Amino acid sequence: MSLEFRHIAHAYGEVRALEDISFTAPAGEITCLLGASGCGKSTLLGLAAGLLRVQQGEVALGDEVLADAQRNPPPEARPVGLVFQDGALFPHMTLAANVAFGLPKARRDEADSWLAKVGLAGMGARYPHELSGGQQQRAALARAMAPEPQVLLMDEPFASVDIVLRRKLRRECRILLREAGATVVLVTHDPAEALDIADRI
Secondary structure (H helix, E strand, O other): OOEEEEEEEEEEOOEEEEEEEEEEEOOOOEEEEEOOOOOOHHHHHHHHHOOOOOOEEEEEEOOEEEEEOOOOOOHHHOOEEEEOOOOOOOOOOOHHHHHHOOOOHHHHHHHHHHHHHOOOOOOOOOOHHHOOHHHHHHHHHHHHHOOOOOEEEEEOOOOOOOHHHHHHHHHHHHHHHHHHOOEEEEEEOOHHHHHHHOOEO
16 A cells, blocks of 8 residues: 655644645555655655654554644554564564564464565574674564555664675565555655665655
8 A cells, every 4th residue: 555645744842843745655655754854754764654743734654644744643553564673573572572562462473484585584582782883773674564464664874784694684675565555654864875775755
């Protein structure tokens, strides 16, 4: 399903972060929001994910309005996955438990297969502090993708890993996202990253 932002405006107090923003992220494609830090990219993701309340305009998924100034379902009630810059894994939980966290009980045994898909086979019993930055990001990607969300939002997902690993992760991630067929909105300030992974910028 496509994700559409319609006439979005958002302010933090007196600071206008977004003003009349409209665009569509087409179904099954990777759409990249490219821009300097502080220009409002992450704010758009927060509005789509339910981390921020829509002040003006609306966010639509397919033909249905997901959120507007009157309705703001919580993140867990939205068919949306989110990957942060630092992975944001639960430190007290194993990788398998992290991935299983968003899955219904009947599907929690799928955690290990999702870890294998991101190159972490056999590592389900490890804890986040036992992993490198790149491995943590892979685990975060597995956790976000495991519930098979209709939309995946990625906020500078490769920024915390070194440049060589970043390129490898981007390419592997693109393959996984294409296989999953999810609608993806990825935020970055890096033009090379945008060109490397996006279907549209």
